[in-house]
Amino acid sequence: MLRCRFPAHAILGLVILLGYCLPKVSAYEPAIASKPNILFILTDDQRADTIGALGNPVIKTPHVDRLVHEGLSFDRAYVQGSMQGAVCVPARAMLLSGRNLFRVDEKLMRDTSWPEVFADNGYSTWMSGKWHNGPPSIAKSFQHANSIFLGGMNNPMRTPVQDLVDGKLASPRREPNHACEQFADECIRTLETLGRQSDDRKPFLYYLPMIGPHDPHIVPDDFPVRYDPSEIPLPPNFQAFHALDNGEMTVRDEKLLPWPRSEQGVRQMLADYYRYISYVDHQIGRVLEALRNSPMGDNTIVVFTSDSGVARGSHGLIGKQNLYEHSIRVPLIFSGPGIPKNRRTNALCYALDILPTLARKCGIHSNVPGEYVDLNGTLSDPDRTARDRLLFAYRDVQRAITIGRWKLIRYPRIDRNQLFDLDVDPHETNDLSEKPEHAVRVTEMMIAMESEMRESGDSATLKAKAPQPAQWKPPVADAQDRKANIVFILADDLGYTDLGCYGTKYYETPHIDRLASQGMRLLNHHHCPNCTPTRAALLSGQYGARTGVYTVGSIDRFDWSKRPLRPVDNVEQLPLDRDTIADQLRLAGYATGMFGKWHIGNKGAYHPSQRGFDEAIVSMGAHFDFETNPETPYPKGEYLADFLTDRAVDFMRRNQGRPFFLYLPHFSVHSPHDAKPEWKQHFVNKQGVGGHKNPTYAAMIASLDESVGRIMQTLDELALTENTIVVFASDNGGVGGYVREGIKKDGDITDNSPLRSGKGSLYEGGTRVPLIVRWPGIVKAGSSSNVPTIHVDMFPTLLEIAGGPKPAQALDGESLLPVLRGGSLQRTAIYQHFPGYLGAGPDAFRTTPGGVIHEGPWKLIEYFEDGRLELYNLDEDLGETRNLQAEHQKLAFAMRERLARWRSEVGAKLPQPKPIQSESKAKARR
Numbered sequence: 001m002l003r004c005r006f007p008a009h010a011i012l013g014l015v016i017l018l019g020y021c022l023p024k025v026s027a028y029e030p031a032i033a034s035k036p037n038i039l040f041i042l043t044d045d046q047r048a049d050t051i052g053a054l055g056n057p058v059i060k061t062p063h064v065d066r067l068v069h070e071g072l073s074f075d076r077a078y079v080q081g082s083m084q085g086a087v088c089v090p091a092r093a094m095l096l097s098g099r100n101l102f103r104v105d106e107k108l109m110r111d112t113s114w115p116e117v118f119a120d121n122g123y124s125t126w127m128s129g130k131w132h133n134g135p136p137s138i139a140k141s142f143q144h145a146n147s148i149f150l151g152g153m154n155n156p157m158r159t160p161v162q163d164l165v166d167g168k169l170a171s172p173r174r175e176p177n178h179a180c181e182q183f184a185d186e187c188i189r190t191l192e193t194l195g196r197q198s199d200d201r202k203p204f205l206y207y208l209p210m211i212g213p214h215d216p217h218i219v220p221d222d223f224p225v226r227y228d229p230s231e232i233p234l235p236p237n238f239q240a241f242h243a244l245d246n247g248e249m250t251v252r253d254e255k256l257l258p259w260p261r262s263e264q265g266v267r268q269m270l271a272d273y274y275r276y277i278s279y280v281d282h283q284i285g286r287v288l289e290a291l292r293n294s295p296m297g298d299n300t301i302v303v304f305t306s307d308s309g310v311a312r313g314s315h316g317l318i319g320k321q322n323l324y325e326h327s328i329r330v331p332l333i334f335s336g337p338g339i340p341k342n343r344r345t346n347a348l349c350y351a352l353d354i355l356p357t358l359a360r361k362c363g364i365h366s367n368v369p370g371e372y373v374d375l376n377g378t379l380s381d382p383d384r385t386a387r388d389r390l391l392f393a394y395r396d397v398q399r400a401i402t403i404g405r406w407k408l409i410r411y412p413r414i415d416r417n418q419l420f421d422l423d424v425d426p427h428e429t430n431d432l433s434e435k436p437e438h439a440v441r442v443t444e445m446m447i448a449m450e451s452e453m454r455e456s457g458d459s460a461t462l463k464a465k466a467p468q469p470a471q472w473k474p475p476v477a478d479a480q481d482r483k484a485n486i487v488f489i490l491a492d493d494l495g496y497t498d499l500g501c502y503g504t505k506y507y508e509t510p511h512i513d514r515l516a517s518q519g520m521r522l523l524n525h526h527h528c529p530n531c532t533p534t535r536a537a538l539l540s541g542q543y544g545a546r547t548g549v550y551t552v553g554s555i556d557r558f559d560w561s562k563r564p565l566r567p568v569d570n571v572e573q574l575p576l577d578r579d580t581i582a583d584q585l586r587l588a589g590y591a592t593g594m595f596g597k598w599h600i601g602n603k604g605a606y607h608p609s610q611r612g613f614d615e616a617i618v619s620m621g622a623h624f625d626f627e628t629n630p631e632t633p634y635p636k637g638e639y640l641a642d643f644l645t646d647r648a649v650d651f652m653r654r655n656q657g658r659p660f661f662l663y664l665p666h667f668s669v670h671s672p673h674d675a676k677p678e679w680k681q682h683f684v685n686k687q688g689v690g691g692h693k694n695p696t697y698a699a700m701i702a703s704l705d706e707s708v709g710r711i712m713q714t715l716d717e718l719a720l721t722e723n724t725i726v727v728f729a730s731d732n733g734g735v736g737g738y739v740r741e742g743i744k745k746d747g748d749i750t751d752n753s754p755l756r757s758g759k760g761s762l763y764e765g766g767t768r769v770p771l772i773v774r775w776p777g778i779v780k781a782g783s784s785s786n787v788p789t790i791h792v793d794m795f796p797t798l799l800e801i802a803g804g805p806k807p808a809q810a811l812d813g814e815s816l817l818p819v820l821r822g823g824s825l826q827r828t829a830i831y832q833h834f835p836g837y838l839g840a841g842p843d844a845f846r847t848t849p850g851g852v853i854h855e856g857p858w859k860l861i862e863y864f865e866d867g868r869l870e871l872y873n874l875d876e877d878l879g880e881t882r883n884l885q886a887e888h889q890k891l892a893f894a895m896r897e898r899l900a901r902w903r904s905e906v907g908a909k910l911p912q913p914k915p916i917q918s919e920s921k922a923k924a925r926r
Contacts, residue, residue: 037301041302046310082395109137235312248398302335397411531599534732545909592615730770851908859874
């Protein structure tokens with residue numbers, strides 16, 4: 001067997017002697033017009049055993065199944081391995097260049113790629129999809145590239161893509177659909193365009209590298225194919241632990257599920273993985289249908305393969321950083337003119353052999369350097385082989401060789417081998433390496449491995465000078481090695497003083513008070529004056545000035561027509577180009593669940609199930625007889641707070657074996673004010689204190705407190721309390737203080753005193769909210785902080801706790817970990833921007849357009865209608881009763897300048913004066 005291993009001067013002799021290399025000729029035939037087109041489809045992390053027609057009885061892959069029936073399937077196609085955890089980077093580089101693992105340039109800049117060869121020989125070359133080999137090599141490799149994703153892991157519902165324009169990548173954009181759908185759309189558009197061209201069009205090579213089914217396993221919620229985890233069979237080689245230390249036991253992929261691997265956890269992961277594969281298959285089907293309906297359908301070779309496999313519970317592993325069959329063997333199907341139909345072959349090959357083989361089949365003869373072999377003999381006769389052995393490697397910690405039915409895996413650092421007979425043990429469950437009858441075979445295969453390594457340019461050693469212990473035990477006993485769970489409970493319209501630990505003498509909150517006694521109260525924490533912008537800021541880490549989300553509903557919700565300014569148009573849904581904290585935590589290996597009020601876009605791509613949450617049930621608007629999205633049954637008469645807590649508790653129980661992020665945004669205590677009768681009666685018989693006297697509202701707070709108690713109790717029962725950070729807050733100030741302000745005659749539900757005003761106001765009663773954080777061992781029990789903090793701080797805080805990747809967008813806040821440890825922050829100010837109106841009754845407004853800068857004890861409010869300034873020293877006047885602007889003009893003007901500078905930095909829009917109309921135009925309009 002010839003492998004095209006160069007020095008280049010040896011090519012001619014090898015060609016003459018063995019006849020396998022592709023000879024260089026000055027002309028190529030057949031003529032361009034008769035050359036077949038190539039559609040090359042590459043999936044991401046798809047095991048070879050995940051195709052229905054190739055033997056998986058559970059998975060639904062009808063479109064790839066059709067390719068199997070129409071073509072030739074290679075049962076022993078492999079990627080060679082990787083020298084890094086991101087296996088797809090070298091895998092794709094080897095595929096496109098034909099170079100082996102030890103000689104490949106992962107950035108594809110040093111060597112000629114095979115798409116370049118096709119282009120040099122009259123082909124038009126196209127691609128859309130995931131590119132993981134550096135931006136500069138895109139234009140070098142392809143003539144046309146659209147909807148390119150530069151990167152690895154990503155939420156595929158909001159993947160940034162770029163187009164190649166005049167040889168350069170244009171600015172990134174985010175499409176509203178799933179990345180795999182976007183890539184398929186791009187390919188279909190190209191096929192339709194090419195199909196409309198004249199008969200003298202060039203043959204094409206289209207490279208379609210998908211982003212799926214790489215984790216996170218996210219597909220559109222309305223995709224109908226689903227798998228019941230209880231009906232997913234475990235892999236035949238499922239193990240709870242991988243006993244040997246393979247040198248990569250704590251890589252990110254292996255942390256996606258905890259040790260020991262549970263059957264339930266693996267089945268759920270496989271159900272999600274299979275569903276993603278079915279979704280990718282659906283997109284492939286759309287592309288294949290477009291091809292079949294085009295004039296090029298009968299003259300196009302379709303190739304389907306993947307850049308790696310993945311463990312997903314096999315051998316106790318989750319990722320692809322190993323050399324077992326499930327991780328290095330990939331599906332490979334050729335279909336089209338000149339390809340046998342409905343055939344399978346056991347011929348050994350690497351994925352790097354594919355493009356050189358296609359070049360030869362298309363009449364392209366090139367001696368591009370590489371370690372590939374020509375598979376055309378196998379394409380003509382599936383019983384014919386092209387390679388007799390394959391070498392595999394992962395970093396310097398694993399090597400393997402397969403020769404026929406036998407496979408030897410070597411772990412140099414621990415001086416251990418594994419030997420498998422793949423004919424009788426395809427799942428590699430019976431290690432024969434220590435059997436005396438196989439001692440000679442092990443020796444012979446070690447010699448062959450060393451020989452292959454030398455020929456391939458692999459300089460690694462197969463034996464360590466001081467071998468490490470072979471056995472490996474997961475560090476499950478050390479809680480510090482496991483990421484902290486995160487529980488974030490958000491109340492709705494709960495006032496600053498509505499908790500016992502924040503001052504109330506009437507409402508009863510024993511469980512929340514206990515949470516505060518075990519953690520820290522942040523006494524100077526701020527949210528937006530109403531709910532939607534707060535939620536957008538918490539989830540995106542950005543001020544409303546960046547997202548455009550600053551209020552509830554449109555600008556026409558309140559009558560501003562008699563006011564001097566036209567408000568800025570409001571964005572009612574969190575833009576799809578923003579990553580959420582749930583996106584980033586899921587990428588960090590967290591299970592993510594959300595149950596409650598979302599309010600930043602509840603339908604379609606805006607639903608939380610499409611914004612980073614594995615599970616999500618949305619409900620708001622009523623406390624009894626409520627609706628849910630998706631529709632979820634519940635007993636008649638159930639209280640919404642109890643329903644949401646039941647779902648949250650179930651989520652924690654099901655995910656107790658892995659890090660989880662639970663977001664529980666209650667609809668309580670928002671209107672309509674309705675409570676469970678037993679609690680209501682309790683407070684009817686209790687004397688009110690000050691502005692806290694409404695028994696229904698008090699009963700709602702009691703149910704909210706019960707929910708917090710149940711969450712805390714569940715954490716105790718699951719022994720998760722010590723490794724869980726619990727955050728409790730409200731989305732804005734309480735509904736009260738208006739009567740005292742003189743903007744309403746009645747209607748106060750609660751009282752935020754000593755704070756001024758309430759929900760909807762830029763005064764402290766509208767923006768200052770309770771924030772409690774409990775984190776045993778990190779946050780001092782019973783502590784408090786007066787450091788000014790704000791909603792945008794939560795995203796970077798949770799991101800740092802989880803060790804998650806940074807989002808695509810800028811983050812406006814700071815991590816609060818220094819504060820939680822008893823310190824302070826580096827920044828000097830926090831801000832509010834409200835370019836609209838919030839009504840409070842006929843001709844009354846809780847606030848008009850304005851902005852706030854809060855520096856230390858000083859708070860400045862700037863009103864946009866008339867430029868009026870209000871300056872308060874909150875250390876001395878928490879109730880904002882004395883405007884000190886006249887006494888401290890210099891400070892007020894300086895703070896106003898800093899507020900204006902901040903608005904410029906974040907791109908804040910300002911309301912504009914309404915256009916002046918002539919009397920005739922006004923009459924005509926009337």
